[in-house]
Amino acid sequence: MDLQQQITEELSTITVDNLKIIAEFVKFIKQKQEIDLLEPINYRRASGSSILSHAGTWEGDDLEECLELMYQTSAAWRK
Known part of the structure; x- marks a missing residue:
């Protein structure tokens, strides 16, 4: 029995709702x-x-805040 025949045979026992799926x-x-x-x-x-x-460049005045957030979140990953 080839694969297509096997699948057809198996499908004949499946409910209509499952056939829709x-x-x-x-x-x-x-x-x-x-x-x-x-x-x-x-x-x-x-x-x-x-x-x-972009290495070595930063625009904005929130560098310290971003670094602190990075340190806090990376510490949580290491636990």
């Missing part, structure tokens, strides 16, 4: 598959240079 899931998978085929993602690993271009 399965039908929606199948539609979702098909849409995702179509999108994946149409739009290949050109992933380029980040170099970090864009964030480094």
